[in-house]
Amino acid sequence: MAAKEFDIPVLPTYLEIPEIKEGIMEGDGPFKSSEQFQNPLGFPGEKVDNWQEVAIEKMGELKSKYRSVQVFLDSCVKCGACTDKCHYFLGSSDPKNMPVARQDLFRSVYRRHFTFAGKYFPKLVGAKELDDEMLDDWYNYFHQCSQCRRCSVFCPYGIDTAEISMAAREVLDAVGVGQKYCNQILGKAITIGNNLGLPEPALRDTLLDLEEEIEEETGIAVKYPLDVKGAEILLITPSADFFAEPHIDGLIGYGKVFHEDGVSWTMSSYASEGANFGMFIGSYDIMRKAALRIRKAALDLEVSRVMVGECGHAWRVAYSFWNTLTGVGAGATDEFGLKLQNQLDSRYPQPQHIIEYTHDLIQRGKLKFDKSVNDDRNVTFHDSCNVARATNMGGIPNGQFILPREVIKAVCNNYVDMERSTIKESTFCCGGGGGLLTDDLMEIRIKGAMPRMQALKEVEKTDGVNTLVAICAICKSQFSKVLPKFDFDPYMIVSAHQLVSEAIIMEKPQTDDSVTQEAEEVTE
Amino acid sequence: MADILGAEVDEEGFLVNLKDWTKEIAVEMAKGDDIDLADENADLFHERWDVLNLLRDYFEEYQIAPAVRVLTKAVGKKLGKDKGSSKYLYTLFPYGPGKQGCKFAGLPKPTGCI
Numbered sequence: 001m002a003a004k005e006f007d008i009p010v011l012p013t014y015l016e017i018p019e020i021k022e023g024i025m026e027g028d029g030p031f032k033s034s035e036q037f038q039n040p041l042g043f044p045g046e047k048v049d050n051w052q053e054v055a056i057e058k059m060g061e062l063k064s065k066y067r068s069v070q071v072f073l074d075s076c077v078k079c080g081a082c083t084d085k086c087h088y089f090l091g092s093s094d095p096k097n098m099p100v101a102r103q104d105l106f107r108s109v110y111r112r113h114f115t116f117a118g119k120y121f122p123k124l125v126g127a128k129e130l131d132d133e134m135l136d137d138w139y140n141y142f143h144q145c146s147q148c149r150r151c152s153v154f155c156p157y158g159i160d161t162a163e164i165s166m167a168a169r170e171v172l173d174a175v176g177v178g179q180k181y182c183n184q185i186l187g188k189a190i191t192i193g194n195n196l197g198l199p200e201p202a203l204r205d206t207l208l209d210l211e212e213e214i215e216e217e218t219g220i221a222v223k224y225p226l227d228v229k230g231a232e233i234l235l236i237t238p239s240a241d242f243f244a245e246p247h248i249d250g251l252i253g254y255g256k257v258f259h260e261d262g263v264s265w266t267m268s269s270y271a272s273e274g275a276n277f278g279m280f281i282g283s284y285d286i287m288r289k290a291a292l293r294i295r296k297a298a299l300d301l302e303v304s305r306v307m308v309g310e311c312g313h314a315w316r317v318a319y320s321f322w323n324t325l326t327g328v329g330a331g332a333t334d335e336f337g338l339k340l341q342n343q344l345d346s347r348y349p350q351p352q353h354i355i356e357y358t359h360d361l362i363q364r365g366k367l368k369f370d371k372s373v374n375d376d377r378n379v380t381f382h383d384s385c386n387v388a389r390a391t392n393m394g395g396i397p398n399g400q401f402i403l404p405r406e407v408i409k410a411v412c413n414n415y416v417d418m419e420r421s422t423i424k425e426s427t428f429c430c431g432g433g434g435g436l437l438t439d440d441l442m443e444i445r446i447k448g449a450m451p452r453m454q455a456l457k458e459v460e461k462t463d464g465v466n467t468l469v470a471i472c473a474i475c476k477s478q479f480s481k482v483l484p485k486f487d488f489d490p491y492m493i494v495s496a497h498q499l500v501s502e503a504i505i506m507e508k509p510q511t512d513d514s515v516t517q518e519a520e521e522v523t524e
Numbered sequence: 525m526a527d528i529l530g531a532e533v534d535e536e537g538f539l540v541n542l543k544d545w546t547k548e549i550a551v552e553m554a555k556g557d558d559i560d561l562a563d564e565n566a567d568l569f570h571e572r573w574d575v576l577n578l579l580r581d582y583f584e585e586y587q588i589a590p591a592v593r594v595l596t597k598a599v600g601k602k603l604g605k606d607k608g609s610s611k612y613l614y615t616l617f618p619y620g621p622g623k624q625g626c627k628f629a630g631l632p633k634p635t636g637c638i
Binding site: 031181184185188194197198199202206209210213239243244245248437440473477 | 594
């Protein structure tokens with residue numbers, strides 16, 4: 001693992017537009033996917049011989065299929081508003097990481113092949129051929145975009161670089177140049193049911209272990225039910241919640257909240273993943289394949305509510321796409337989608353975020369807390385990009401910013417926001433989203449984290465902030481890795497529900513689980 | 525592709541065929557990361573091997589690496605409660621018990637949002 005040497009950015013007092021360093025992030029990009037990971041997803045195992053032809057054909061297909069992509073490619077006026085908005089540009093100084101320059105890698109080829117001016121006067125309109133060098137640039141720089149959509153907030157035309165980046169990755173996969181990290185994971189997600197490849201026995205064992213641990217610690221038998229038919233709620237959470245730290249302390253929090261509410265709930269070993277990397281690689285078909293596992297689990301387990309755990313892009317997929325992908329929500333037209341719509345209880349939001357659920361219980365006075373246990377913490381909240389810019393919570397304007405903060409403030413006394421231009425709709429990406437959370441992209445992950453780290457450093461100085469909360473598995477893992485590079489404690493990153501878990505006063509003994517006991521275990 | 529003592533490894537240094545694993549391969553992999561798994565008197569020698577053996581045993585049963593909490597609990601039982609923490613595991617394997625530990629133990633690299 002001979003990693004390239006690079007300088008870790010120094011945190012400035014104020015974020016400034018960096019002096020451009022052309023080519024500083026040039027490279028081969030992340031590890032390429034091999035036949036073993038490409039073929040199960042229906043992609044060629046290696047770069048196909050007639051790749052240019054295939055790529056142009058695919059671009060034509062995408063521009064017709066997704067009107068938005070064509071509008072985004074046609075409407076840029078090069079005003080420059082986006083240039084200093086990308087965390088990867090701010091952290092790396094490479095001009096190709098300016099959103100407009102990133103888009104132009106794709107746009108110049110689009111112009112050459114799909115516009116009149118580009119076909120006949122390519123040089124006048126910046127139209128370019130798709131040659132080997134261009135394809136390499138696509139692969140490298142479209143894997144330095146976390147599809148966080150911060151730039152689109154500042155674009156007067158609303159051009160969404162994320163969609164262009166997704167389209168470019170889809171073309172790359174179509175010609176056989178895929179990314180190992182995403183595609184290996186997707187293979188596991190659509191065959192085993194989660195990104196880790198955690199099979200049912202291991203998952204069951206892990207959850208039993210967790211139950212044991214909580215009972216030892218609190219004396220209360222908090223349960224983590226798996227495959228319980230007839231439960232009310234099906235929880236779909238990122239598999240990192242089972243596996244990694246600090247994620248698992250969030251899962252402990254969810255369980256305690258369910259326990260206190262006395263609701264029957266379950267997870268599914270068939271659909272044990274909230275994350276859906278199909279979105280990252282731009283493939284609607286694969287995104288749907290992953291989402292359909294959730295529909296099948298919900299139908300088989302006959303649940304009446306579907307809930308999503310702390311995972312940023314999962315909530316985007318669930319909130320924005322599940323309705324037509326699976327029938328959770330409204331809008332399905334196929335038989336099983338309609339069946340699920342009838343099955344789900346329309347008195348609750350479908351799907352519902354775990355934050356919405358906990359928030360509602362707090363509002364109704366159903367949960368009791370001892371906030372003082374979190375008094376050693378000075379807390380701030382990192383808005384995860386997909387939650388902030390692609391979803392809502394609570395059905396109120398800006399609910400996705402309000403609800404998590406209200407939950408946090410309900411369980412701890414010391415809360416402060418980071419600088420306004422780095423949070424809420426303007427939040428900076430953690431640096432590891434969009435399929436970039438892999439060791440082979442560590443340089444861009446560290447550089448891209450700089451703007452968020454800068455804002456964090458300021459509240460550390462002014463308010464003694466020592467706890468960073470996130471509601472996304474990727475953010476949590478990314479921060480654990482990059483925090484120490486900027487002289488922070490890696491353990492300062494926690495789940496929102498970890499704070500809930502620490503402050504919650506557990507009152508009810510485990511007597512009201514009759515529903516769970518009556519419900520039969522599904523055996524495969 | 526690269527190899528270690530004749531066993532094929534991928535671009536991240538993980539064994540391609542898990543059956544190829546031997547103690548000698550683990551020692552060789554660790555050498556590349558400046559960790560001594562050969563000398564019995566080396567610092568943390570026994571603790572490291574205890575963890576690698578736990579990883580291998582768990583993998584044999586479940587075909588996957590244990591979750592961090594499952595591993596720390598098992599380590600706590602084996603080496604004493606004060607050592608059952610991920611902080612301690614990081615002292616044994618600075619690049620992470622999940623990734624570096626799994627590599628030496630001949631397990632596949634854990635994947636996902638971790």
